[in-house]
Amino acid sequence: MPDFHASVRIPLHDRSYDIAILGALNGIGTGIAAPPPGSAAMVITNDVVQPLHARALLQWLQPHYRQVHVVVLPDGEAHKDWQTLNLIFDALLTHGCDRKTVLYALGGGVVGDMTGFAAASYMRGVPFVQVPTTLLAQVDSSVGGKTAINHPLGKNMIGAFYQPRLVLCDLSTLDTLPGRELSAGLAEVIKYGPIADMAFFAWLEEHMEAVRARDKAALAQVVRRCCEIKAEVVGQDEREAGLRAILNFGHTFGHAMETGMGYGVWLHGEGVAAGMVMAAELSRRLGMVDDRFVQRLRALLARAGLPTRGAVIDRHDNAGRYLELMRVDKKAEAGEIRFVLIAGPGKAVVRAAPDALVREVIDACCAG
DSSP states (O other), X not given: OOSEEEEEEEOXXXXXXXXXXXXXXXXXXXXXXXXXXXXXXXXXXXXXXXXXXXXXXXXXXXXXXXXXXXXXXXXXXXXXSHHHHHHHHHHHHHTTOXXXXXXXXXXXXXXXXXXXXXXXXXXXXXXXXXXXXXXXXXXXXXXXXXXXXXXXXXXXXXXXXXXXXXXXXXXXXXXXXXHHHHHHHHHHXXXXXXXXXXXXXXXXXXXXXHHHTTOHHHHHHHHHHHHHHHHHHHHHOTTOSSGGGGGGTTHHHHHHHHHHHOTTSSOHHHHHHHHHHHHHHHHHHTTSSOHHHHHHHHHHHHHTTOOOSBOOOOSSOHHHHHHHHHTTSTTOBTTBOEEEEEEETTEEEEEEOOHHHHXXXXXXXXXX
16 A cells, blocks of 8 residues: 555645645655644644554654644544633643744644634744544545634634645544544535535445445545545635535534534534435425435435434424524524525535525424
């Protein structure tokens, strides 16, 4: 198995950067990727990832920086908040880190989001590198510069657009990923089919068993294609003024579930999976896709080990609670909820829908 699989460029003029897809982090000392220059480095990780993968990253970094510091955060979406973010700032200030300190996010989407937000904020901006260790982070959250923390009233509502200098996707880190986390990542993989590339969706239908078995060639194809699609979208719409919103297919419903149940009860990808089914069903009821499309999506999500029915977050008025939470979604405009819907297989649009119809979809798609 070669150490290097592919490189994908994110085209953002003077802020362009590469995503390197690797078979092993300890094999990248070949000129494929170089650490950004700096006075020091700080690796930010969590207490699950640190014992598994920190050593390989530290061995790569130590020849390049005078000092390499490590910050270990508590694991989980429940800790994606101000209190945990301040642990990063505390460490930066304690070590006297300056503007030439490079932050390295070693972990999943939570670590990546918080490290990126810290990098955007500390001294008004320091460089950072994403080293995603989950499938979800490798195909989605580490790419494109979205950084944020959660608020009790809404997911990812406090943050900034801030691009990394480099993304290192080490496929060997997926060997230690729990099965539930791998499945959660597959939700973000599957979404790229309905919104942009149904040929890729068909490839996933054919190769889902190999992907779930962690076949490296299959995983490399998955990460490469997802990053290619995201690079094309982000290159056209970095700050989500229009096109980039399609990457949030399933997220409006999904974020409502995550917030309503409490962060961490469902993994982000689990909420996105059920949310995609609900968004697809809403598209069907608006006459945009047929039932066969909805069933095909539902079947692939089920094969990926993902939920295909939404969670009940309020026993008294479930649909009403969903609507309340979705009005806080970043795509909402003047209180009007805007959904990413499918206008035909491989084509997504952002539009509103009548509350009464949304209620019907929620009632039909949520588990009893």
